[in-house]
Amino acid sequence: xxxxxxxxxxxxxxxxxxxxxxxxxxxxxxxxxxxxxxxxxxxxxxxxxxxxxxxxxxxxxxxxxxxxxxxxxxxxxxxxxxxxxxxxxxxxxxxxxxxxxxxxxxxxxxxxxxxxxxxxxxxxxxxxxxxxxxxxxxxxxxxxxxxxxxxxxxxxxxxxxxxxxxxxxxxxxxxxxxxxxxxxxxxxxxxxxx
Numbered sequence: 001x002x003x004x005x006x007x008x009x010x011x012x013x014x015x016x017x018x019x020x021x022x023x024x025x026x027x028x029x030x031x032x033x034x035x036x037x038x039x040x041x042x043x044x045x046x047x048x049x050x051x052x053x054x055x056x057x058x059x060x061x062x063x064x065x066x067x068x069x070x071x072x073x074x075x076x077x078x079x080x081x082x083x084x085x086x087x088x089x090x091x092x093x094x095x096x097x098x099x100x101x102x103x104x105x106x107x108x109x110x111x112x113x114x115x116x117x118x119x120x121x122x123x124x125x126x127x128x129x130x131x132x133x134x135x136x137x138x139x140x141x142x143x144x145x146x147x148x149x150x151x152x153x154x155x156x157x158x159x160x161x162x163x164x165x166x167x168x169x170x171x172x173x174x175x176x177x178x179x180x181x182x183x184x185x186x187x188x189x190x191x192x193x194x
Contacts, residue, residue, distance in 0.1 A: 010192070012037040013157045013167040015044045016092070017085040019070040020179040022118045023077055024166040027182060029111070033189055037168070039099070039110055040153040041092035044165045045085065050125040052086030059084075073179055079118050086117075086125035092153075093146040094130045097139035100149075105137055 012028070014021040028034040055063055067081050091113050099106030112133045116122040122129050131139075141147075160169060168176040168188060176188045 008171050008193070009038045010036055010171070010189070011156075011169040012039050013042050013153070013160075013165055013169070014039060015042055015165045016088045016113050016117055016124055017048065018044060018165050019066050019079065019118060020073075021166040022079070022114045023070050023074045024179045025111070025114055026077055027074065027179070027185065031182065031185060033185065034107070036189065036192075039095075039107065040157070041088065041095055041110075041150065042154050042157045042165060043088055043092070044163070046087070046089065048085050048087040048125075050087040050090065052082075052084045052123040052125055054083040055085070070179070078115075080121055082117060082121040086123050088124065089147075089150065090127060091124045091130055092150050093141065094134060094139050096146040096149045097141055098134060098137050100146075101137075101140070109134060109137065 012025075014025060016022075025034070028037060054060075063085065064081060067079060070077065070079060095106060095110050095113065098109045113124055113130075116129065116133055117124045124130065124133075139146075157165075157167065160167060160175065162175065162177055164177060166177075166179060170176075170188070170192055172193065174188070174191070176184065
């Protein structure tokens with residue numbers, strides 16, 4: 001058990017370039033549980049490049065393996081094999097900017113980012129791609145505040161003692177790690193207070 005999140009909502013730590021995070025996000029949405037979560041983007045691989053570069057060799061094999069595992073775990077999930085994995089900090093900062101103005105629109109944007117990468121293979125480290133996905137939403141970042149929020153999320157994620165994503169943290173500090181079966185998710189949410 002870790003220290004409780006600052007609200008009565010489940011905190012969902014997730015990274016856009018993780019196929020398991022994408023699968024869990026879709027599963028939570030299908031189950032009607034995503035609105036009980038506070039999404040927090042974190043980078044489980046901050047060394048990845050901007051712009052995204054195609055992977056080859058062992059990295060390509062690793063990416064193929066991850067996608068095939070997700071396809072076995074979630075056979076109805078729409079997912080394609082992207083050419084590589086991009087640095088996700090720009091997308092996380094964009095999401096923070098929209099979430100702070102309008103949480104509902106922010107979550108729609110988060111959903112569009114996942115889909116743009118895992119269904120279309122778009123480079124979500126590209127500011128032009130992110131602006132297209134944001135549409136009419138204006139992303140403001142006064143004095144680098146979005147980066148400060150991203151760093152706070154990253155620090156809180158590391159404080160859980162977990163290095164992986166996706167990660168759910170209940171208001172009581174209970175953890176659910178990984179893209180787990182639907183019955184585990186239901187059980188986790190069923191134990192939430194009130």
